[in-house]
Every structure is written in structure tokens, then in C-alpha cells.
Amino acid sequence: MTHRLSARQTLAHLVLILGAVIVLLPFYVMVSTAFKSPAEIASGTGGLFGAQAPIADASCRNLGGTEAACLTRPVIDNYRQAFAKAPLGRYLLNGVIVTASIFALQALVAVPAAYALAKLRFWGREAAFGLVLFCLLIPVHAIALPLYVLLAKFGLTNSYAALILPWTVSAFGIFLMRQFFLTVPDELLDAARMDGMGEFAIIWRVLLPVAIPALLAFAIFSVVAHWNDYFWPRIVITGDRSLFTPPLGLREFKGDLDGDFYGPMMATATVIVTPLVVAFLLAQRRFIDGIALSGMK
Secondary structure (H helix, E strand, O other): OOOOOOHHHHHHHHHHHHHHHHHHHHHHHHHHHOOOOHHHHHHOOOOOOOOOOOOOOHHHHHOOOOOOOOOOOOOOHHHHHHHHHOOHHHHHHHHHHHHHHHHHHHHHHHHHHHHHHHHOOOOOHHHHHHHHHHHHOOOHHHHHHHHHHHHHHOOOOOOHHHHHHHHOOOHHHHHHHHHHHOOOOHHHHHHHHHOOOOHHHHHHHHHHHHOHHHHHHHHHHHHHHHHOOOHHHHHHOOOOHHHOOHHHHHHHOOOOOOOOOHHHHHHHHHHHHHHHHHHHHHOHHHHHHHHHHHOOO
């Protein structure tokens, strides 16, 4: 038995397909450009993986490409240049250290705070939650200058601390985890208290295991935001190249067509994006479950 879509459903699918194409098109351009020579990038030729025949005409040299760059090159050449012209491995390691540290500290703060706002009764609870919602409205750009001045006074600029400490408290993380904890039955907590557990034991031994989907959803939001962050690292990391995060590593390459660095830049961008895509695909189901459960109340 075949199922026919109504006109409304067909229109909805077409809109979704169009949206998917718009979102994926920049990724296609990025991956394709990473495989091409400067002349192919400038002329828009070469297909997806670049031409396999020599390109030795004068127009290639006029675009700034060297003689070697104007000949057929392996598809991995731009990736080789990306790791040769900049310590990309170091930048990726910095990204892992910074994002993992930020998320770990955010979870240590968000989980107990969300539990208190969701399950404990105390004076000023609603006001405290209102402040959390208010903090969600404050853009990072509005507090960047005060944060920088504070870090500078303590001599913490050009350090891992400058990249990590300002983001220890996440209003979004507290809000997301609170919404999830509201779905946990109070009877479960009462049973734990009857067994002699304290509040912190309930948080880490009872609630945390069942909150893994919501925590994974928060982890993806946090890691993606800080892995891709260019604004804040660009402000606090000014002199120490060894502390560059992956987005800052893109500054090592030219962003125009007057040389042979455009391909390596796109290769670098592909390397930076790939871990995020793989992580999301692996945690996709848990991520969706976490978002769905967090919005039940």
C-alpha cells in the first residue's frame, strides 16, 4: 500500500529540502575547494576533487601560483600544506583542552544549580531562576571588555585560564538541566532520601545517570560554541601563538585568491569541522532525546 503525500506535506518537504541544500552548500564548497589548485579555485573548474591533468598555462602564474602549484597535484596536497605551514595539530589539541575543560566546569556548576532550582524549596528560588533567564539575554560581546580588563588585572591574558574561566557558569546549561530535572519524579528523590542519601549524593548518584541525554545535548551545544569561537580567543590570545585555538589557526592562511593559500585554508576549515560532525552523528539520538525530554515541562 503506497502512501501519498498531501499538497501541504509535499510543500513542507520541499521547504525542508531547500533548507538542507542551503545549509550544506557551504560545506560542499569548503570540501571541494580543499582538493583544488589555485588556478582551479580561481576559474571554478576541476569538479569536486580537482583536475588530474597538468595546468601549466600562463593564467595560473598570473594568479600567483608557483610553477609547482600550477601542475597536477594530489588531492591531499592542500591538507599537507595545512599541517606544514602551521602547527595545526597543536591548535587542535588546544581546542580539545579548552572545550573539554569548559564543559567539565560548566557541568559541575550547572547540575547542582539546576537541581536546586528544580527540586528544592527555598526563599528566592523563582527570583534566582529569573536571573538565569535574564543572563540568557546578555550577548557575550556586551561583557567582553569588562572580562578582558578583569583578566588583565590578574595577569591571566595569553593563558588557558583566559580561554576557560569566563565561561565556567553557563546560564543555558542551568536552564536546560533544570528543565530536564523537572521531568524526574519526586518519588525517586524521596526514596533516595529514605535510604539515607544527602542532597549531593542524590545529584551525583541518582540524577546524573538518568540525565545523560540532557547532559550530552548540553555538551554538544557547549563544545560547538567554544570550538568555533573566534571572537573571545582573538581578544585574550595576542602574543602566544602556541595557545591559538582552531579558528585562530585559520589566520595562518590568506583568505583571498592572490596566492596558493586559499586551498590550505579550506583544508584547515575541513579538519576543524570534521570532529564536530563526527561527534554529533555519534551522539545524535541521545542529543535529540535530551532536547525532547528537557522540553516536557
